[in-house]
Amino acid sequence: xxxxxxxxxxxxxxxxxxxxxxxxxxxxxxxxxxxxxxxxxxxxxxxxxxxxxxxxxxxxxxxxxxxxxxxxxxxxxxxxxxxxxxxxxxxxxxxxxxxxxxxxxxxxxxxxxxxxxxxxxxxxxxxxxxxxxxxxxxxxxxxxxxxxxxxxxxxxxxxxxxxxxxxxxxxxxxxxxxxxxxxxxxxxxxxxxxxxxxxxxxxxxxxxxxxxxxxxxxxxxxxxxxxxxxxxxxxxxxxxxxxxxxxxxxxxxxxxxxxxxxxxxxxxxxxxxxxxxxxxxxxxxxxxxxxxxxxxxxxxxxxxxxxxxxxxxxxxxxxxxxxxxxxxxxxxxxxxxxxxxxxxxxxxxxxxxxxxxxxxxxxxxxxxxxxxxxxxxxxxxxxxxxxxxxxxxxxxxxxxxxxxxxxxxxxxxxxxxxxxxxxx
Amino acid sequence: xxxxxxxxxxxxxxxxxxxxxxxxxxxxxxxxxxxxxxxxxxxxxxxxxxxxxxxxxxxxxxxxxxxxxxxxxxxxxxxxxxxxxxxxxxxxxxxxxxxxxxxxxxxxxxxxxxxxxxxxxxxxxxxxxxxxxxxxxxxxxxxxxxxxxxxxxxxxxxxxxxxxxxxxxxxxxxxxxxxxxxxxxxxxxxxxxxxxxxxxxxxxxxxxxxxxxxxxxxxxxxxxxxxxxxxxxxxxxxxxxxxxxxxxxxxxxxxxxxxxxxxxxxxxxxxxxxxxxxxxxxxxxxxxxxxxxxxxxxxxxxxxxxxxxxxxxxxxxxxxxxxxxxxxxxxxxxxxxxxxxxxxxxxxxxxxxxxxxxxxxxxxxxxxxxxxxxxxxxxxxxxxxxxxxxxxxxxxxxxxxxxxxxxxxxxxxxxxxxxxxxxxxxxxxx
Numbered sequence: 001x002x003x004x005x006x007x008x009x010x011x012x013x014x015x016x017x018x019x020x021x022x023x024x025x026x027x028x029x030x031x032x033x034x035x036x037x038x039x040x041x042x043x044x045x046x047x048x049x050x051x052x053x054x055x056x057x058x059x060x061x062x063x064x065x066x067x068x069x070x071x072x073x074x075x076x077x078x079x080x081x082x083x084x085x086x087x088x089x090x091x092x093x094x095x096x097x098x099x100x101x102x103x104x105x106x107x108x109x110x111x112x113x114x115x116x117x118x119x120x121x122x123x124x125x126x127x128x129x130x131x132x133x134x135x136x137x138x139x140x141x142x143x144x145x146x147x148x149x150x151x152x153x154x155x156x157x158x159x160x161x162x163x164x165x166x167x168x169x170x171x172x173x174x175x176x177x178x179x180x181x182x183x184x185x186x187x188x189x190x191x192x193x194x195x196x197x198x199x200x201x202x203x204x205x206x207x208x209x210x211x212x213x214x215x216x217x218x219x220x221x222x223x224x225x226x227x228x229x230x231x232x233x234x235x236x237x238x239x240x241x242x243x244x245x246x247x248x249x250x251x252x253x254x255x256x257x258x259x260x261x262x263x264x265x266x267x268x269x270x271x272x273x274x275x276x277x278x279x280x281x282x283x284x285x286x287x288x289x290x291x292x293x294x295x296x297x298x299x300x301x302x303x304x305x306x307x308x309x310x311x312x313x314x315x316x317x318x319x320x321x322x323x324x325x326x327x328x329x330x331x332x333x334x335x336x337x338x339x340x341x342x343x344x345x346x347x348x349x350x351x352x353x354x355x356x357x358x359x360x361x362x363x364x365x366x367x368x369x370x371x372x373x374x375x376x377x378x379x380x381x382x383x384x385x386x387x388x389x390x391x392x393x394x395x396x397x398x399x400x401x402x403x404x405x406x407x408x409x410x411x412x413x414x415x416x417x418x419x420x421x422x423x424x
Numbered sequence: 425x426x427x428x429x430x431x432x433x434x435x436x437x438x439x440x441x442x443x444x445x446x447x448x449x450x451x452x453x454x455x456x457x458x459x460x461x462x463x464x465x466x467x468x469x470x471x472x473x474x475x476x477x478x479x480x481x482x483x484x485x486x487x488x489x490x491x492x493x494x495x496x497x498x499x500x501x502x503x504x505x506x507x508x509x510x511x512x513x514x515x516x517x518x519x520x521x522x523x524x525x526x527x528x529x530x531x532x533x534x535x536x537x538x539x540x541x542x543x544x545x546x547x548x549x550x551x552x553x554x555x556x557x558x559x560x561x562x563x564x565x566x567x568x569x570x571x572x573x574x575x576x577x578x579x580x581x582x583x584x585x586x587x588x589x590x591x592x593x594x595x596x597x598x599x600x601x602x603x604x605x606x607x608x609x610x611x612x613x614x615x616x617x618x619x620x621x622x623x624x625x626x627x628x629x630x631x632x633x634x635x636x637x638x639x640x641x642x643x644x645x646x647x648x649x650x651x652x653x654x655x656x657x658x659x660x661x662x663x664x665x666x667x668x669x670x671x672x673x674x675x676x677x678x679x680x681x682x683x684x685x686x687x688x689x690x691x692x693x694x695x696x697x698x699x700x701x702x703x704x705x706x707x708x709x710x711x712x713x714x715x716x717x718x719x720x721x722x723x724x725x726x727x728x729x730x731x732x733x734x735x736x737x738x739x740x741x742x743x744x745x746x747x748x749x750x751x752x753x754x755x756x757x758x759x760x761x762x763x764x765x766x767x768x769x770x771x772x773x774x775x776x777x778x779x780x781x782x783x784x785x786x787x788x789x790x791x792x793x794x795x796x797x798x799x800x801x802x803x804x805x806x807x808x809x810x811x812x813x814x815x816x817x818x819x820x821x822x823x824x825x826x827x828x829x830x831x832x833x834x835x836x837x838x839x840x841x842x843x844x845x846x847x848x849x850x851x852x853x854x
Binding site: 021022023025313314315317318319356372373375376378379382383386 | 699702703704791792794795802805806807809810813814815816817819820821824
């Protein structure tokens with residue numbers, strides 16, 4: 001049987017918050033740092049998205065449909081592309097036209113909603129689906145959750161929504177002796193197939209490519225293709241998942257990352273049995289080998305591969321609970337600005353900045369973090385959320401009056417959602 | 425290994441952090457098998473001598489053992505620092521004056537022979553004289569004791585350290601707890617500066633209590649970076665007990681505790697307080713301590729019309745300090761320049777979350793403190809507000825902070841100091 005390699009890239013940029021002091025609470029309700037967001041987006045577009053898309057397009061044309069890639073693009077970054085770099089959307093549309101590119105579904109705002117609110121989660125996924133359909137004319141059939149977060153329960157929800165497959169991490173503590181290089185199924189609903197990230201081979205590119213201390217440095221396309229072929233001697237599929245920003249942003253152009261990308265397909269195609277495929281094609285071609293039991297959420301982050309990078313310490317739990325406590329008020333208000341802010345505040349990045357794990361490990365965390373300490377990140381975020389909650393209360397009062405119904409939410413204690421306990 | 429250490433104060437009679445730091449360090453050294461002879465200008469006898477032998481300089485007779493007074497003075501002649509700064513003299517006049525001066529010095533010294541000098545050990549008006557006398561006595565002590573290395577704490581004892589080195593030839597380590605720039609900003613006392621520079625130039629190693637201080641030593645005193653080493657201070661919480669207090673007021677309390685001087689940045693605290701009070705009514709601010717800016721601060725508070733929410737306590741003693749921490753919900757150290765800064769550690773040990781300025785040495789070692797620039801009163805106010813209004817934040821800072829301060833042990837700092845000693849002794853043998 002044919003062997004398959006799946007290249008999947010995640011495209012995302014958060015709406016970074018401006019420096020929001022407590023004096024601003026109740027006075028100014030604009031939360032975002034447009035200057036930073038625009039500057040960073042333009043920079044990443046020029047260093048990564050545009051050149052990488054160009055190369056991928058050339059490769060697709062060159063190999064006449066044999067080279068395929070998969071993307072998921074968050075609503076957060078699409079919104080910013082539309083504002084600051086519309087040419088990036090155009091270049092993705094060009095890629096979509098080739099028919100060799102699959103776009104995946106995910107939450108619109110790169111949110112952690114799957115961990116706390118099924119309702120919000122489903123709404124965001126639908127919203128994202130619509131956006132992808134409007135832009136690229138295809139409806140996604142495969143799902144990837146924010147940060148590849150997955151559990152049996154999340155998988156079951158996704159299956160109910162009609163998706164045929166889902167991507168997640170090939171976490172060691174879940175797989176045990178099993179190999180990530182096969183198709184698996186959800187433990188509750190076997191119709192949902194699972195594609196697992198091969199983190200060794202993915203991280204070789206994403207994190208180790210430019211590391212001069214790595215014994216395998218420098219990594220060349222033929223060497224890497226050899227590793228893939230070796231992994232596929234016995235196994236079916238190798239899933240290479242990473243941030244798209246790996247190309248040109250995390251790994252600078254001077255590291256040779258683009259040359260690596262240019263030469264990779266040819267080197268892989270030297271092995272006649274290996275094909276490039278997208279997730280939906282993989283599900284048609286390959287048979288799942290077993291159900292995978294994941295009782296507690298896993299993700300693709302850090303050594304632990306759990307959700308503790310976003311909700312693990314008290315700061316994150318508090319911020320997360322406070323934000324979602326407003327969900328019903330936001331939705332009852334019917335106020336679209338409020339809803340849009342609610343969604344942007346859900347971006348997982350805000351919680352990532354409050355992570356205290358980077359004290360011990362994590363050049364990675366530092367790289368992505370605009371705040372010097374998690375305490376600063378928390379103060380700033382909570383100031384914003386405080387103002388946001390005030391607006392929600394005001395909105396709840398207004399709708400209460402105009403609708404003629406008494407909504408006594410500001411009197412009765414807001415039903416507190418508990419943050420799902422995350423297994424350390 | 426035996427070290428002759430020159431200090432100025434030692435618990436229980438202390439006026440600043442220097443005595444506490446010396447105490448902690450000596451105890452740590454003893455735990456690392458280093459014997460310490462601790463010389464101080466005026467001991468009262470109730471010092472804790474379990475780990476060190478205290479030598480009271482007021483108790484030392486300057487003997488006639490140094491038969492050649494002139495030779496002795498040759499070695500320690502710098503003690504009359506500054507007095508030869510006389511303008512408009514020609515070389516001949518100058519040389520005459522110097523001879524005269526030297527004769528006077530010999531006379532001075534002979535007068536001192538067989539007598540004890542009663543040091544006050546304080547920081548009074550005759551401080552310079554005491555510092556110089558201390559050096560003379562140090563020479564005597566150095567001759568009559570056996571040791572391997574000399575260690576002097578802060579400029580007050582540098583001349584003593586240098587005298588001991590010149591007489592015995594043993595290696596000298598000087599410890600920079602605070603530079604003149606930390607004490608006085610840009611308007612420094614040049615006499616003090618000169619003594620500091622002499623001490624550091626003659627020293628074989630300069631220990632700085634933080635990278636911040638190390639940079640000052642290198643950049644403002646021109647000391648060779650290779651011999652300047654950072655050893656962060658630690659803190660000794662043995663026997664520390666948290667006190668319980670009943671609060672008289674329902675509001676949350678934000679505290680400044682320290683000398684009310686330029687160096688400590690009290691006025692930034694007042695400005696930040698103003699901003700917080702405007703937006704967060706249930707809070708009171710307390711400024712505890714005394715200092716030359718106290719009156720100006722009181723006027724400042726009155727002018728801002730926040731005096732009903734901003735209180736001054738005056739100087740607080742040991743037990744009162746603990747009580748003050750027990751009262752506090754937030755501790756702020758807005759220092760403009762703080763070589764290290766031990767009080768945030770005490771606050772954290774008392775379960776109080778802290779905000780410290782980035783211009784403090786302690787910011788280099790603490791992770792679970794909120795750090796702001798001392799001049800950034802918006803950031804300071806915002807951090808205060810955050811700690812007051814977001815319980816998760818203060819809870820987290822308190823929990824992790826306690827763990828963190830408990831891990832900063834003097835034994836560790838003393839180990840680094842011992843390494844320095846060993847290196848010096850090894851180099852000397854070569």
